[in-house]
Amino acid sequence: MATGSSSEVRNVMESSRDDVFHLQNLNNLGMMLVSVPLNGRNYLAWRRSMVIALCAKDKMGFITGKVKKPSEDSPLFEKWKRADCMVIFWFLGAISKDLVDSFLYASSAKDLWNELEQQFGVSNRPLLYHVKHEISSLTQGNMSLMAYYTKLKKLWDELGCLKPMPVCTCEGCVCGAAKAIAEIDQDDKLIQFFMGLGDHYNHVRNQILLMDPLPEANKAYSLALHVEKQREIHVSENDTSENVAMAVKGGFNKKDVGSSKLRKGEKKDDRFCTYCNKSGHMMDACFKLHEYPDWFQELKQKKFNKVQAHVAIQD
Incomplete structure (x- = not known):
């Protein structure tokens, strides 16, 4: 055997x-x-x-x-x-x-x-100096948040390769040194991330710095990215509103409002206005957005007069 x-x-x-x-x-x-x-x-x-x-x-x-x-x-x-x-x-x-x-x-x-x-x-000390200098001088500037964090994380990884963090040698790390070293490293990265972040993230930066315990840098990046997404949506909505306002100011005729004909096979009930949240018309023909046209006021007055006349006859 x-x-x-x-x-x-x-x-x-x-x-x-x-x-x-x-x-x-x-x-x-x-x-x-x-x-x-x-x-x-x-x-x-x-x-x-x-x-x-x-x-x-x-x-x-x-x-x-x-x-x-x-x-x-x-x-x-x-x-x-x-x-x-x-x-x-x-x-x-x-x-x-x-x-x-x-x-x-x-x-x-x-x-x-x-x-x-x-x-x-790893024996190239000028390279270590170069990486540390890049980390300390890196700012977001005109970069997107994603591009800024990606570049910063790449530098962190390079620094970790050149100069790894010390490792506790006790079995199972009963002294707690490994945890303390990891927390110090994460806090340093979080501060480095915030130092280069644009001023328009001051609010989210201040909110995160008040947390106890502090989150890791990747979590802080995720929170800041959420804020950036919301800001992009807000800017997009503002741009849309400005474009509509410019179109109205530039030559929108109040008599043309609501005069657009239905497309072939399209029903009036199929149309929905995202401005007033009502069906029956689109945003480009919304009276609340573009002001009420003259013919609408005249029609409204005729209906009112007709109702008044009918009431008078009944009396």
């Missing part, structure tokens, strides 16, 4: 190792793993995209060192070399033409990855 179990485990390990070396038909030399190549200024976003792509293809072990290079006399050496060369080629294809020549002679995918990390990665 023990011999059989050991054999099964060995077979599973060998099968798993072969899967790492396996290259699918879609893994060809012309494949692009990222949409935007590395240009020296977009390393963090580019790095994240490459890691996701390599994880999806089960090739992360080639850059982390988990998949070791076999000895040259090993039967697995050619499989490893073939897969490693494919990973190198993917990297070279994802680097801009201005930079690719300096990485062309890397001996392995892991060496190439280490060179990229040293040149553009």
Whole structure:
């Protein structure tokens, strides 16, 4: 039984190792793993995209060192070399033409990855300064709320990659440090979000700052976005009212009000005015909006006189 179990485990390990070396038909030399190549200024976003792509293809072990290079006399050496060369080629294809020549002679995918990390990665303190400076100086300006928050969140993610928050090492974090660190980080992000927000969000900003406990930045963004949606609807309604008023002022003839004929197959009861909320007419023929026409007043007076005459006859 023990011999059989050991054999099964060995077979599973060998099968798993072969899967790492396996290259699918879609893994060809012309494949692009990222949409935007590395240009020296977009390393963090580019790095994240490459890691996701390599994880999806089960090739992360080639850059982390988990998949070791076999000895040259090993039967697995050619499989490893073939897969490693494919990973190198993917990297070279994802680097801009201005930079690719300096990485062309890397001996392995892991060496190439280490060179990229040293040149553009977490050891690059000017990049850390650049990200922090962008966060501190970012304001909404003419950007929409969605564009402003998206850009700010991207900078937060880049900062978290460059300088991760400290992690509590006690088992289960009985000291409460992990929770305290997370709360401090969330409060800092909320304040950063509010500092760059436009002045027309002062009301919602003041309301949120009075909450206890303070919400996370993404929740505050959701509340502010709701206010922006309401403001857009209000502006749209005002624009519509102004356009109608301009049309009336510019040449609307009171005699033409209500004189529009019904369309073929249309009934009077099918029409509804969104201004006075009554059926039988549309907003463009609404007397309450465009003033009552002369003929309507004359007709109303005739009806009144007719009723008065009928009452007088009965008396």
